[in-house]
Amino acid sequence: KAGVTQTPRYLIKTRGQQVTLSCSPISGHRSVSWYQQTPGQGLQFLFEYFSETQRNKGNFPGRFSGRQFSNSRSEMNVSTLELGDSALYLCASSTNRGETQYFGPGTRLLVL
Amino acid sequence: EDQVTQSPEALRLQEGESSSLNCSYTVSGLRGLFWYRQDPGKGPEFLFTLYSAGEEKEKERLKATLTKKESFLHITAPKPEDSATYLCAVLTQGGSEKLVFGKGTKLTVNP
Numbered sequence: 001k002a003g004v005t006q007t008p009r010y011l012i013k014t015r016g017q018q019v020t021l022s023c024s025p026i027s028g029h030r031s032v033s034w035y036q037q038t039p040g041q042g043l044q045f046l047f048e049y050f051s052e053t054q055r056n057k058g059n060f061p062g063r064f065s066g067r068q069f070s071n072s073r074s075e076m077n078v079s080t081l082e083l084g085d086s087a088l089y090l091c092a093s094s095t096n097r098g099e100t101q102y103f104g105p106g107t108r109l110l111v112l
Numbered sequence: 113e114d115q116v117t118q119s120p121e122a123l124r125l126q127e128g129e130s131s132s133l134n135c136s137y138t139v140s141g142l143r144g145l146f147w148y149r150q151d152p153g154k155g156p157e158f159l160f161t162l163y164s165a166g167e168e169k170e171k172e173r174l175k176a177t178l179t180k181k182e183s184f185l186h187i188t189a190p191k192p193e194d195s196a197t198y199l200c201a202v203l204t205q206g207g208s209e210k211l212v213f214g215k216g217t218k219l220t221v222n223p
Binding site: 004006033035042043044045048056058090092098100101102103104105106108 | 143144146148153154155156157158161199201203210211212213214215216
């Protein structure tokens with residue numbers, strides 16, 4: 001089975017721009033979660049989607065949003081980028097709540 | 113507030129020198145505890161899931177154990193390829209489906 005894929009792998013943006021990241025889960029997985037990883041804060045939960053519905057949201061500003069499509073693929077969007085948004089954004093998929101989450105390779109975002 | 117603390121932050125071992133990594137947690141209710149390995153520039157790779165105190169899981173040179181307040185990842189006779197950051201995460205009860213991660217232990221195994 002193919003693993004979780006994320007595109008693009010690397011991205012450079014400037015402050016004030018917006019960005020969209022994409023995640024394709026493992027086939028058959030319906031839950032997709034997004035995390036932000038930085039050296040100082042570690043991995044922090046952004047949000048989780050299941051069957052096109054956001055089930056949970058972490059403590060991030062409204063500039064961070066996401067959605068899930070009927071084929072379980074997910075996108076996250078960050079608007080009005082700030083320097084502090086530079087991070088590795090990770091997507092993870094699982095079959096459902098409580099099940100093991102499998103991570104993709106991440107998208108490295110650099111905001112200049 | 114749910115909290116996960118890993119120690120030590122960094123660990124340097126000689127090849128063959130066994131040791132343990134610690135993950136202590138303070139959560140409202142534990143649904144599961146997960147260990148991941150992360151190599152530089154890559155996403156976390158799943159290692160183990162533990163669900164109840166007393167449970168143990170093994171895979172090659174790694175063995176994970178769980179008590180009511182902490183988990184240990186034992187590494188027996190490590191090799192240089194075991195060098196990575198090891199992350200512990202807990203899944204809490206209460207309907208909020210999110211993993212709360214520790215900051216990780218960076219393991220370096222010298223030949």
